Structure formats: structure tokens, C-alpha cells
Amino acid sequence: MHGIAAALAVAGLAGTAFAHGFVSEVWVGNTWYPGSNYGNYQQGSPVRPPPADLSYVPFWNAYDGSAGIACGWNGVDPVPFSAPIVAGESVKVRWHGDRGWPGTAQDLWGHYEGPIIDYLMRCDGPCEQWSSNNPNARVFKIAEAGLDTSKPRPDQAFWPTRPFGQGMWAQDKMSREQASWWEIKIPEWVAPGDYILRHELISLQTANAPNGNAHTWPGGAQPYPVCIQLKIYGNGNVYPPETPVRQLYTALDLNVNIYDGIDGIVSYKIPGPPVFTPKWKRHVRRAEQLGHHTE
Numbered sequence: 001m002h003g004i005a006a007a008l009a010v011a012g013l014a015g016t017a018f019a020h021g022f023v024s025e026v027w028v029g030n031t032w033y034p035g036s037n038y039g040n041y042q043q044g045s046p047v048r049p050p051p052a053d054l055s056y057v058p059f060w061n062a063y064d065g066s067a068g069i070a071c072g073w074n075g076v077d078p079v080p081f082s083a084p085i086v087a088g089e090s091v092k093v094r095w096h097g098d099r100g101w102p103g104t105a106q107d108l109w110g111h112y113e114g115p116i117i118d119y120l121m122r123c124d125g126p127c128e129q130w131s132s133n134n135p136n137a138r139v140f141k142i143a144e145a146g147l148d149t150s151k152p153r154p155d156q157a158f159w160p161t162r163p164f165g166q167g168m169w170a171q172d173k174m175s176r177e178q179a180s181w182w183e184i185k186i187p188e189w190v191a192p193g194d195y196i197l198r199h200e201l202i203s204l205q206t207a208n209a210p211n212g213n214a215h216t217w218p219g220g221a222q223p224y225p226v227c228i229q230l231k232i233y234g235n236g237n238v239y240p241p242e243t244p245v246r247q248l249y250t251a252l253d254l255n256v257n258i259y260d261g262i263d264g265i266v267s268y269k270i271p272g273p274p275v276f277t278p279k280w281k282r283h284v285r286r287a288e289q290l291g292h293h294t295e
Contacts (some may be wrong), residue, residue: 008161010229011151012213014214017036019108020054020109020203021095021097021098021180021224022035022036022039022095022096022226022250023035023047023093023095024094024096024227024236025094025201026045026046026047026092026094027091027092028046028084028085028089028228029033029084029086029089031247033046034047035047035094036049037049037050037053037159038050038054039053039074040052041079044081045081046079046082046083046229047079047226047227047229048071048072048078048079048125048227048228049079055205056222056223056224057073057222058220059220059221059255060220060251061255062223062252062255063249063250065246066096066258067133068130069225069245069246069248070137070225070227070233070245071120071196071198071225071227072226072227075132076100076109076132078127079170080128082124082126082128082194083228083231084186084230085230085231085232085233086233087187087188087236088185088186088187088188089186089187090183090184090186091186092182092184093181093182093184093199095108095109095180096109096202097180099158099159099175100102100109100158101157101158102152102158108175109171109175109201111171111174111201111203111205112159112163112169112172112175113164113165113169113171113258114171114203114205115145115146115169115170115171115268116145116174116200117141117145117199117200117202117271117272118141118143118144118184119140119188119197119200119245119269119272120140120142120197121137121138121139121195121197121227121245122188122193123193123196124136124289125194125231126194127194127195127229127231129195130194132233132245137244137245137246138242138243138244138245139198139245139278140240140271140273142184142186142272142275142276143184143185143275144275145173146170146268147168147169147170148167148169148170149166149167149266149267150167150258151167151168152168153165153166153168153276154262155169156263157176164258164264165265166266167243167266171201171203172217178194180221182199183291186230187236188234189236189278190232191286192231192232194231195228195231195233196229196233197227197228197274198226198227199225200202200226201223202221202222202223202271202284203221203222203275204223204256205223205224205258206219206220207220207221207222207254207255208255208256208257208258208259218270222257223254241276248271248272248273249272256268
């Protein structure tokens with residue numbers, strides 16, 4: 001769906017219930033910060049808020065050059081605070097959702113089939129003054145997790161259906177095993193500066209139906225990008241190759257049938273560029289694989 005029809009449909013999304021969560025709190029290094037309050041900014045938070053209806057970015061906006069895929073349509077503008085962190089420390093995010101086990105808090109992330117992907121985006125100056133609408137917005141990937149086939153396909157648990165895919169999805173692991181928390185390490189080799197951590201969930205339960213279905217419109221894959229403003233300190237000196245954020249994905253990346261076979265697909269290729277690893281890290285890893293001493 002494109003052109004006038006798509007524009008009219010997007011205008012009506014506010015009344016459509018297809019959203020399932022937002023980042024409600026974060027730990028940056030050893031410091032806790034509030035996340036967004038649904039679609040509203042919270043004072044002292046480094047998190048750019050999602051749309052008021054918590055909606056995902058329509059899949060075609062992920063590859064048609066739209067600015068919304070960078071930080072979501074409500075995250076284009078900066079927030080007035082960036083959280084300090086030393087390279088090598090971690091950021092932990094908590095996704096507040098609408099699911100949970102009977103008798104427990106019903107606030108876990110509400111999807112389970114799909115990857116979790118993390119990028120860093122350099123701001124041109126302070127992130128507090130930098131819009132992700134900038135045509136020069138570029139990213140490099142620092143982490144990803146998709147379908148872990150070393151684990152068995154989980155049971156239904158609190159989900160309305162049993163997850164499809166012969167293994168455990170990253171989003172399922174986040175809710176099922178980690179109480180809706182996810183940890184991202186900022187690599188120690190990252191050069192100091194002002195960055196946005198672009199943390200993204202891509203839900204795939206309707207990725208096989210780009211025209212939508214009775215459960216959800218507009219269909220297709222559902223990207224949920226969230227941007228967290230950081231000031232990174234440390235002794236790193238690596239500036240990785242970058243990819244324009246509006247060119248991360250293609251239509252083929254976001255139209256995937258996870259229901260192949262009786263129990264779902266047996267493998268899944270995470271979209272976007274590969275996770276960047278400096279050459280010296282690759283050399284150390286190779287030496288360790290060969291049993292060589294690397295100290």
C-alpha cells in the first residue's frame with residue numbers, strides 16, 4: 001500500500017490498536033533513568049519517546065527513504081538530556097508491554113517472534129541538538145539477536161499462540177527469561193563522542209502478510225525503533241564504516257514467512273549490515289580459536 005491510499009490509512013492509525021509497548025526505564029552504566037511515559041517525554045530521560053499510540057513504523061517506511069525509521073515518527077526531534085557512559089559499560093532497557101502470566105503483572109513485551117538489533121548513530125554535535133531527520137544520519141551495528149536454534153521451541157506460556165520458529169526468538173527470550181529487560185554493551189573500542197543508541201525490535205508475526213489481515217493493519221514486519229541519547233567516554237579510537245539509516249533494510253528483509261513448515265522456519269537471517277568487529281578483535285578471536293596465546 002503506497003501513495004494516497006497509504007497516506008489516508010496512516011492518518012487513521014491513531015484509532016487502530018496494534019501497538020504493544022514502549023521503553024519505560026533504562027540503566028546507563030550504573031545509573032537509572034526513566035524512559036518514556038507511553039508517548040510522552042519524561043524529565044531527565046535520555047529516551048526519545050515513541051508515537052502517542054505506541055505504533056510501529058509501517059514496513060514500507062523502512063525502505064522508502066522516510067525519516068521515521070531512524071527513531072520512530074515521534075523520536076525525530078531531540079530530548080534535552082544525554083546520559084553519560086564509559087565505553088565497555090552496558091545499557092539496559094525495559095520494554096513495558098501488555099502481557100504476563102496469570103497472577104503476575106501484565107506488563108511484559110507483547111510480541112515474541114522477531115529479532116532485537118542495536119546500532120550506534122553519531123550525532124553531528126550534541127545529540128540534544130540533533131534531529132534524526134538529518135539526511136546524513138548513519139549507523140553501525142553493535143549487536144543483534146534473532147532465532148536461537150540451540151534452544152528448543154518454547155511452549156505457549158502466556159502467549160495467545162505457541163511461537164513459530166524452531167528455536168527461541170530474541171523477543172521471546174526477553175519477556176520469558178528476562179522480565180522484559182534487554183542489555184546492550186557499548187563496545188570498548190568506540191571512539192568518545194555524542195551518539196544515539198538505536199535499539200530496535202522487529203516483530204514478524206504479520207511479516208508474511210504485507211497487505212494486513214483481520215488481526216492487524218497495515219501488516220508486514222513491525223519495526224519498533226527507540227533512540228537513547230548518550231555521551232560516550234573512554235579510550236576507544238575506532239570509527240566503523242556506517243550505513244545510512246534510511247537504507248538499512250529492503251522490502252525482502254521485511255516480508256518474511258515465519259510459518260514455513262509445521263513448527264515454523266528453521267533459520268532466520270537478521271536484516272541490516274553485519275555487527276562491526278575491529279580487525280584487531282577478529283585477529284584475537286582467530287588466535288584464541290587456534291589455541292594461540294594472545295596476552
